[in-house]
Structures are given as C-alpha cells and as structure tokens.
Amino acid sequence: MAAGLKAEYKVISFVEELPEIGSQETCSLENYLALPDHSMDDRIAAARAKLGSQVLLLGHHYQRDEIIRFADVTGDSYKLSKIASQTEAKYIVFCGVHFMAESADLLGRQDEHGNTIQQVILPDLNAGCSMADMAEISQVEAAWEALEKLGLTDGLVPLTYMNSTAAIKAFCGERGGLVCTSSNARTAFEWAFERGKRIFFLPDQHLGRNTGHAMGIPLDRMPVWDPWALQGGQTKLALHASRVILWKGHCSVHQRFLPSHVDQVRAKFPGIQVIVHPECRWDVCQKADALGSTERLIKIVEDAPSGSTFAIGTEIHLVNRLAKRFAPEGKKIMTLDDSGCLCTTMYRISPQHLAWALENLVEGRVVNQIQVKRSVKRWARVALDRMLEI
Numbered sequence: 001m002a003a004g005l006k007a008e009y010k011v012i013s014f015v016e017e018l019p020e021i022g023s024q025e026t027c028s029l030e031n032y033l034a035l036p037d038h039s040m041d042d043r044i045a046a047a048r049a050k051l052g053s054q055v056l057l058l059g060h061h062y063q064r065d066e067i068i069r070f071a072d073v074t075g076d077s078y079k080l081s082k083i084a085s086q087t088e089a090k091y092i093v094f095c096g097v098h099f100m101a102e103s104a105d106l107l108g109r110q111d112e113h114g115n116t117i118q119q120v121i122l123p124d125l126n127a128g129c130s131m132a133d134m135a136e137i138s139q140v141e142a143a144w145e146a147l148e149k150l151g152l153t154d155g156l157v158p159l160t161y162m163n164s165t166a167a168i169k170a171f172c173g174e175r176g177g178l179v180c181t182s183s184n185a186r187t188a189f190e191w192a193f194e195r196g197k198r199i200f201f202l203p204d205q206h207l208g209r210n211t212g213h214a215m216g217i218p219l220d221r222m223p224v225w226d227p228w229a230l231q232g233g234q235t236k237l238a239l240h241a242s243r244v245i246l247w248k249g250h251c252s253v254h255q256r257f258l259p260s261h262v263d264q265v266r267a268k269f270p271g272i273q274v275i276v277h278p279e280c281r282w283d284v285c286q287k288a289d290a291l292g293s294t295e296r297l298i299k300i301v302e303d304a305p306s307g308s309t310f311a312i313g314t315e316i317h318l319v320n321r322l323a324k325r326f327a328p329e330g331k332k333i334m335t336l337d338d339s340g341c342l343c344t345t346m347y348r349i350s351p352q353h354l355a356w357a358l359e360n361l362v363e364g365r366v367v368n369q370i371q372v373k374r375s376v377k378r379w380a381r382v383a384l385d386r387m388l389e390i
Contacts, residue, residue, distance in 0.1 A: 032352040037066055040351035044070055047358035055361060056089035057354075058104070060096035061294050062253075062315040062343045066351050067095045076294045078162050078181050081107045084118065091361055092120045094370075095349045097129040101370035102166040106380050120370045121361075123353035128345050129163060131279075134249035135203030137167040139227040143247075144175075146231060147200070152239060155197035159188055161204050163251070166372040166380045168202055173383030180387060182278050182293040185211040189244075191390045198242055200225075203249035210278045210285050212244045219282070224248050253341050254279035257313040261337045262287040265311040274336065275300055276313030284313060294318065306330035316342050 032040070048055070048070065058080040059071025068074060073083050077100040084092045085107045092108070094101040101122040108118040147153050158177035160168050169179050176195065180188035189211055192199045201208035205224055212222050222244040225232035232239070239245065257280050265272060275297055276288045285291050290300060294314065301310055301322055306329055312319050313336040323333040335341075360367045372380065 029353070029356050032356045033350075035352065037351045040355040043355045044351065044358060047355065047362050050362050051091070051358065054089060055091040055093055055358070056084055056087050057093045058084060058095060060100060060346060061318045061321075062346045063095050063349060064317055064342075064347055065321065067349055067354060068317075068321070070354065071095065076181075077103055079295065080104070085109055090118060091366070092118050093354070093357060093361075094120055094122055095354065096122075097127045097132075097343075097345050098122060098125070098370070099129050099132045099163060099165055102372050103162065105370050105372050106166060106169070106377055106384060116371075119366055121357050121366065122368050122370050123357045124348045124350070125368050126345075127348040130252045130345060131161075131204055131249050132164050132168075135160075135164055135168050135247055136227075137165065137171060140168060140171055140202065140247075143225055143227060143232060144171075144200075147239070147245070150231075150236060150239060152198070156200050156245075157192035157196040157198070158200045158202065159192055160202040160383070161185075161207055164203050166376050169383045170376045170379035172202070173379035173381070173386070177383060178386035178390070179380075179383045182207055183296065184387065184390070185278070186215065187390050188387065189215060191386075199244045200247075201244055202247045204251060204279055205246040205248060206250055206255065206281055206285075207278050208244055208246045209282050210280075210291070213282060217243045222246055251279040253315050253343050254313065255281060256341050257281065257284050257336050259283045259287055261313075262311075265334075265336060269309055269311070272309045272311050273304075274311045274313070276336065280313050288313070298322065301326060301331065301333065304331060308332075310334070311336045313337075315346075317346075 057070055057072050059068045059074045061074060061076060073080060077096060081104040084104050092104050094104050101120050105116055105120045108116040108120065110116055144153065147156065158172040158175050160172045160179055162179055162181050172178060178188060185207055189199060209222055213219065221242055223234045223238045223242050224246045225234065226248045254277050262274050262284060265274065274288045275290045276284055278285060278291045297312060297314060309332040311334050316335055319333060319335045326333060357367055
C-alpha cells in the first residue's frame with residue numbers, strides 16, 4: 001500500500017456489499033480489492049455523476065477495456081496531458097502509469113504564482129513504467145560525469161523520450177536538451193544536431209536507434225550505454241566516434257516482438273501489412289511496412305480501404321480494440337505475435353482502484369495525488385517547452 005494511506009484490514013466475502021458512499025469504510029482500498037471487477041461499474045458511474053465537470057478521466061490506449069469505457073478522453077500520454085491542461089477540470093484522474101501522471105502535473109494549469117491548479121490522481125501508485133524505471137536519475141547523472149571525464153559533454157545534447165520520469169526530463173532541460181515523443185523524435189534529433197556534435201538519448205534505445213538510422217546514422221555510431229557496466233560497457237574510441245549515445249532501456253511490450261514474427265505472419269497471410277511502433281527492435285522495424293506512434297498506427301488503419309489486413313506490433317489491448325472497431329468496415333486486424341502482450345504495469349489500474357479514487361473524491365479526499373517537486377518541475381517544463389517550440 002502507498003505511503004501515507006492508513007491500512008484497515010477487514011475480510012469481506014464476495015457476496016457482502018461494499019459500504020455506501022459516506023461510510024468511513026469506503027476509504028479502505030482493501031474493501032474494494034476484495035470484490036469482482038463488474039461490481040464496480042455502477043459505483044464508478046454514480047461517483048462520476050456526482051463529481052460532474054470537476055473531474056476529467058484520462059484513459060491511455062493501452063488501458064484495459066473495463067477502464068477505457070469510463071474515460072472522457074483516450075490517447076497517448078502527451079496528448080492526454082495536453083488536453084487535460086486545456087480543461088477547467090479541478091481533478092485529473094489519469095488511468096495510465098506514473099510518468100504520465102507526472103507529465104499531466106507538469107503541464108497542468110497554473111496560477112499567477114506558478115502553482116498547479118489541477119490535482120492529478122493516479123488510481124494505483126504501483127502503476128509504473130518499466131522503461132522509465134530503467135533510467136534512474138542517479139545512474140544518469142553518474143553516466144554524465146563519466147562522459148564529462150572523457151571530454152564528451154561539450155557538444156553533447158541530452159534528449160529524453162516522453163516515457164521518462166520528471167527527474168530525467170529536468171536533467172535534460174537543465175543541460176540544454178529537450179523532451180520528444182515518438183512522433184517528433186526525428187525533429188528533436190535535427191534540433192539537437194544543430195546545437196551539438198552528438199546526442200545522449202534516454203531511455204529507449206530502440207526509438208533512438210530507429211530514429212538515428214532513418215537519418216542515415218550508421219548503427220556502429222550509436223553505441224549503447226549500460227549503466228551497470230564500467231564506462232557504460234563501451235570503449236573510449238567507440239564513444240568518441242559516436243553520433244548518438246543510447247541508454248540501455250526498452251519497452252517490455254515492444255521489445256518482445258521479433259523478426260521471426262514478421263516472417264511468420266507474412267507466410268500465413270500473404271499481402272498483409274505489418275505496422276509497428278518505433279519502440280520495437282531495429283530489425284523488426286526494418287521488416288515492417290510502416291512504423292509510427294500509437295496515434296499514427298491508428299491513423300494508418302483508419303485511412304486504409306475496406307478489405308485491408310494488418311498485423312500490428314504494439315500492446316494487445318489496443319490491437320484488440322482496433323480489431324473490434326474496424327471489423328464492420330471489412331478490415332482485419334491482428335497482433336504481430338499470436339501470444340500477444342499486455343502492458344502489465346498499465347493493467348494494475350483496475351475498476352476497484354478507479355472506484356476507490358473517485359468515491360474518495362466524492363467525500364472530499366484526494367488520494368494518490370502526483371505532484372512533481374517545484375525544483376524538478378522548473379527544468380522539466382523547460383525541456384517540454386523546447387519541444388513545443390520545435
């Protein structure tokens with residue numbers, strides 16, 4: 001259980017009703033977790049109705065259907081945070097993962113003193129992102145110091161993917177870098193090369209490699225920095241010859257797609273279009289017909305003629321949702337890998353967590369609020385503002 005929440009352990013059978021809103025027992029998360037998903041639907045709807053326009057519920061594309069059905073807006077992390085900042089909602093309930101809630105707090109509406117007016121809530125604090133967690137701030141600072149000793153930080157521009165912690169965004173902002181999305185990564189690279197000799201890219205090696213390769217940078221000029229190895233596991237010669245130094249991080253969902261999956265699906269379905277997210281491995285992206293951000297993948301399917309068949313290399317909840325949505329238009333959509341893969345950390349947001357967060361709001365209690373420290377927020381916003389400028 002998250003720090004600061006009072007644990008009230010009570011055994012509830014599956015046939016026992018949850019206490020009504022207003023009861024002291026409603027603040028105990030354990031009471032909710034003891035009940036099945038479907039029993040939360042009416043309670044979520046009732047709480048939403050009572051809160052009205054005070055609350056905005058954001059649902060990331062990879063979220064499970066049981067949550068998406070209640071979302072006011074669905075999309076990728078940056079799109080959702082940007083939309084939230086343009087609303088009058090007092091409470092932003094972000095059904096995503098931790099770094100996304102941080103981004104919503106970073107971009108949230110502020111008063112004249114720079115204080116964020118909107119309060120961001122993450123229904124389950126355990127909903128993190130394995131990729132973001134692979135670039136821990138102390139490790140990144142240590143890597144920068146090592147690169148400085150090698151004489152490589154002069155002309156080194158740090159860039160971080162949106163899928164990173166606020167601390168990493170601030171790190172880049174303070175050192176002249178910026179944040180990018182999978183849609184504008186190439187533009188960010190071009191911006192960085194206008195200002196420096198090489199790029200230090202965090203935290204997803206695959207997005208960095210795919211972007212650099214598309215710009216004509218040889219693979220051997222993009223070494224991977226391993227934070228657990230001496231000098232990043234690289235020779236001084238390799239680092240000095242680099243154009244892009246990639247951080248050893250990846251998305252656990254997208255990395256599991258293999259070149260063999262592309263070969264197998266093409267053999268089974270001749271003429272199928274394979275489209276993948278640029279967080280996939282380089283050799284998978286090379287075999288694909290197209291790659292793009294989540295929003296771009298959706299647009300490709302939307303614009304395709306009836307009768308089109310797609311194998312998509314991305315999170316299974318989104319693929320299944322697209323398959324159902326476009327079936328009436330005669331479009332066949334499947335996952336690139338038959339076994340599929342869900343984002344396990346995103347899946348942590350359950351109907352029980354959502355009902356608990358909303359019913360506490362009804363009672364005037366804000367639980368699981370995500371607030372970025374003011375010192376971190378300053379430089380993280382600088383990095384985000386630079387992205388908006390380009």
